[in-house]
Amino acid sequence: MDFLKSGLKTVLGAPEPGQTPSAGETVERLVERVEHSTLLEDRRDACRALKAMSRKYRVEVGAQGMNTLKQVLELDRADNETINYALDTLSNIMSPSQFEEEEDNPNVPMNIGEQFTEMFIKDHNNIQLVLDLLDEYDFRVRLSAVQLLTSLLTNRPKDIQEIILVKPMGVSKMMDLLSDTREVIRNETLLLLIKLTKGNANIQKIVAFENAFDRLFEIVSSEGYSEGGIIVEDCLLLMLNLLKNNSSNIHFFKEGSYIQKMLPMFDATDDGEELGWSPQKVSNVHCMLQIVRTLVSPSNSAQLLASCQKIMKYAGLLDALCSILMASGVPADILTETINTVGEAVRGDVTNQDFLGNVMAPSNPPRPAIVVLLMSMVNEKQPFSLRCAVLYCFQCYLYRNEAGQASLVQTLLPSSGDATALTSGQLLCGGLFSSDALSNWFSAAALMHALADNPTQKEQLLRVLLASNIGSSPQSLLQLCTQLLQHSTKMQVKVSQLLDALSNWFSAAALMHALADNPTQKEQLLRVLLASNIGSSPQSLLQLCTQLLQHSTKMQVKVALLMLLSQWMSHCPAAVSAFLKVPGGVGYLVNQTCSNDHDDNEYLLQGLSAFLLSICIHFNDDSVENYSKDSLKQLLLKRIGMETFTAKLSEVTKHESYNKAAKHPQLRVKSPAEIMIDYEFCRLFKSLESVITQSLAVKQENGVADSGSDRGSPAGDSLLQYKTLIRQQDARLHELTAQLDALLQRNQQLQSALNDATASNSHLKDENTLLKAQVSAVNSLPNQSQQVPREDVKVKEHEARIQELTAEVSRLGQELVTSREAHKMAADELEKLRKDQDDLLELLADQDAKLNEYKMRLMSLGQAVEEAPSDQNLT
Amino acid sequence: MAYAYLFKYIIIGDTGVGKSCLLLQFTDKRFQPVHDLTIGVEFGARMITIDGKQIKLQIWDTAGQEAFRSITRSYYRGAAGALLVYDITRRDTFNHLTTWLEDARQHSNSNMVIMLIGNKSDLESRREVKKEEGEAFAREHGLVFMETSAKTAANVEEAFINTAKEIYEKIQEGVFDINNEANGIKIGPQHSAAGGASGAGGAGAGGAAGGGCC
Ligand SMILES: Nc1nc2c(ncn2[C@@H]2O[C@H](COP(=O)(O)OP(=O)(O)O)[C@@H](O)[C@H]2O)c(=O)[nH]1
């Protein structure tokens, strides 16, 4: 401070005797001097003094000096030193951060830098002034100008971006600085560009156009890629900005072969492995992974995404990423992010998925990488985010990968041989029944992905498991129980190695779950198993799931199982019927749906139960006597009621966890407790919600005593009547169409028979003509008299043949006539039916219009009208 | 994919004249009647062959609206070629050529090759600008001229390839400083990098598509 005061003294002259001037007064006098002094030196000194004061007294300096400082930038360009002071002073007063010097000054508002920035940029020319100074080669000036722009961007990013965008060459000028040989300037420019490009697609494109990727890769490689310092990280952050949500730039990046240039970044053959990773290397690699993920983000357009994935495979990038997965000494968060990245690099691309499926871990014995990953997923001791990443990666691996889904289910087959090999399927089932709620959830979600959009696997899973039970002998179950009671602490991995019959394994897993949990369940489960032995009815996975669902007390487990069962049973009547046969299954769902617990998570559970219940109805093939489609509908009506039911169903989409999960395939949760709904389930729910509501709405009219229909308003009645009418007409229409089809087919048959007849007819005619000609030829040879008797015989023969043929011809002619008639009749009938159909369609359209009119009327009467299902029925 | 040279192009001209369709026809060989309005700038790329040499074209398709004019200006400096497009069925788009040309000349490097394109030559019945007028304008301002149809693909290949030929000749004559990337020209990497799945493959120069419109 003393230094400052003495400095001021020399500038201002001695203070008035007896009093020291206030900061405000000092600033005022300095500003005056800058503005009015004709001596350059004077102005320079005053600027220097202002700069010195601007850290502690930025309110005063900013309020009084802003305009003057702008003037300096304009008028004193010849003197770099003065310009430099002015720039630094402006930087200080608009700095986004607080200075130490002003900490104890209560007069400095928190956002003072931002306020001054707002003032400064009101005149867009001020930005131009600073931009012009970028052209100045002087080190100090250039650096200060860059730093000032960075401060401005920090305070008002959107405004400054827009201003710079319309300044001719604004962005280009900054890009030029990236090639400045003075590293300090280059590095500061990087920081500036990171701020400049954040969230502005137009600027990002210009920066890319100005060869930014070339520059950045040059810097990154010269700094030693991942081993480089913070400058590498800055380069990568800038790249990330340029690519994020910018498909045009991603396209450019891909076309410019920059994906190939990323390969050295992931060089896993690193001899410094034992030394561990430096924090900077962790940051660098993390950024690189982010860049890869931006290129193959599931939200990118399909075409772009697919071609990026192909290049990654082709260029060896996927290979390099997989090597990181399997390398030792990789920090957990890098491993986690690599797992996510590999997932997205293979998602939906069969070649890449196969590649991943074939990666082997360098374990002993060697195991597929996927299996090793899943082992981590169902391992409580692994970090939570890692487990989430594995699920995501697994989901990506199975996405649109029917072969992958099939081979997973295949691993559950008893015939899959080698019982000592640990398979994905076993791991998941183990996880499903482990005592760790999170493992249950992860495994259920992973199994769901194996079933997604794949009806074959749904049935397969059902069949395979049921079949596998046949091989299991009751004894072995008992043996198992005893064994497990003895080794109650062994993990499921061990058990799975001991046994080959899968049912045993499942039971074992379930049993272990019970054993680990509590004694009551232990008993219960024991009883279940024993009972099943006596009755020799084997336990299926579905049964076990259902039972677990009924007995679990953990929210996540219940949610997971409900999701898994929904996925499994949707579009799979066989699974529905298996579920309906499980004692208490339906009752459980009904009770859950009716439950009145008030809590967000309870609501979710009620909604999911309602959803599964409606799946039981919608995909019901009436194969279980007590739970036919109709009887379930009645049950739902009586026990729950239509309104309650729809209300509960809608709870699912209201739940926060659903909305979060629906946004992105990757699970985005911070803590294990947040895990509830999975993305794949959201897809399923969305696709089925309306279908199911509709199929239940139809039911509503059938249920005579339903609360919904006894509103008894006349409009409602006639609406109902119309709906019934339409349904009848619909049925009739179906009937007629079927008839029409049959007739068309018959007609076709007749037509082809007719064609055959006509063909053979004309053939015979030709033959006949030929014979006639031969006959007349014979007759015209009377001179060969001695031959007459023989010829005569021949002629007789021919005549007989001719007669035969004529008869045949006339018979065929007759046939032709009858077929023609039949054809005509068929055609008439067809015509008539067509007309009938047209009439009906017309009538339908009419009714539809009326229906709509009634609906409108109803609505105008303030009556809520649900979407009529008639549209669906008509098609 | 290895290439001998890389040229950067921009496509400019009033909105609705068919810039985006021209690019799509050139890169993907297809026409999309309902096209999204270009916001800002969109990128496209393709490989061609000239004189037996592989040349990579990187093309930036700009938005024609006034609001995006200043953004478009940022692209002039770094481009080696520009396609200046008007619509032969809309005289106003032809009338605006002078403004576009001034803008381009002011902000680009002096060697930038400009190709004037009268697009939509398939709409002969609705023609408002005679082919001769386009030719005259081009002659007057020292531009290369062509009529094209992004719909039928007539002359589209030629427009892009002839521009490249022109640039290539300038390089041979030593007019362009190929070591200055700001000119929109890059020399290819010597080694063959792995290639992507870029739209249509390379096309020989001087394809056989129909000539200009009658
Ligand atoms: N008939 C015809 N229509 C075209 C042609 N080129 C573009 N169009 C149509 O013109 C409209 C504008 O095209 P677009 O490429 O979006 O113009 P831009 O604003 O210059 O990018 C679209 O409706 C195109 O279908 C052409 O060669 N022939």
Ligand SMILES: [Mg+2]
């Ligand atoms: Mg466009």
